[in-house]
Amino acid sequence: MLVTLRELLADAGRHGYAVGAFNVYNLESAQAVLRAAETLDAPVILATSEKALRYGGWRELGVLLRTMAREARVPVALHLDHGSSVESVLLALRYGWSSVMLDGSHLPYEENVALTREAVRVAHAVGVSVEGELGEIAGIEDDRAVEEGRARLTDPEQARKFVKETGVDALAVAVGTSHGAYKYHGTPRLDLERLSALHARVPVPLVLHGASGVPAHLVEEARALGMEIGDPQGVPDDLLREAVQRGIRKVNTDTDLRLAFTVAVRRFLRDHPGVFDPRKILEAARNAMIKVVQHRIEVLRGGTIHDG
Ligand code: 13P
16 A cells, blocks of 8 residues: 555654665565565555666656555555655656655755755645755765765754754654665764654654664675675664664665675575576575565564654
């Protein structure tokens, strides 16, 4: 069933959990997310970046993902991740997305407000919800890199004002995560005090980007299979649970799915040197992604703070 982000996150707020948003780009990744969510009877978000839409086609992915979302046995939002312009938002509206993000976080505050407000105006006119972003997290977002030292954490008072001035339905905040597999050099940490302050002040659900766990067992297997992966480090499950308890209601995951996909394909090809049926290869990848999504949904279930 296709629903808006607003509806999904309202339920998450009432019951104190976070909804998983998973980046997808083809049939198999979307099937993995929906099958995992259906086995756990959990609402879920299919997220598509602009890069994924350039890869797969707005219209083509729109038809596919919208059909899959509508027919799913759980509530699903189809969400544009990191929309960079009102033009992008309009394309998402045209092709049937139920939720969009306008990411003006790299802009000066007033410009971010103006751009986000315009996205809210056009999206709300057709009943689609909008996520905005304030503060900047480190790492790679589509084609734009933000260095670790330059990341700006979100100020709670400014965030309250931003929501009031723009009318967004959800807000992505910077509290110490970063996109990609290499989130931390030392001990993984989040600014949990800031997160609590944001939850207390901001009247809409909070979103955590760059939240992949980069599980050690996948990294070890990737290395054993010959992948050049260095020393990546993600957000540990316990820290993520704590973030949910402190008010995070949507958690984005991309890296963990990519890693699971790649490890599964490498393992399958090593173990089955005679197989060249793409369906068999992609089925192995899909099964690996299902496991990742199931695990993430379990972690995001059940905090202790309920909103309102
Ligand atoms: P990860 O790179 O940690 O998976 O984060 C993805 C993300 O935030 C997409 O918006």
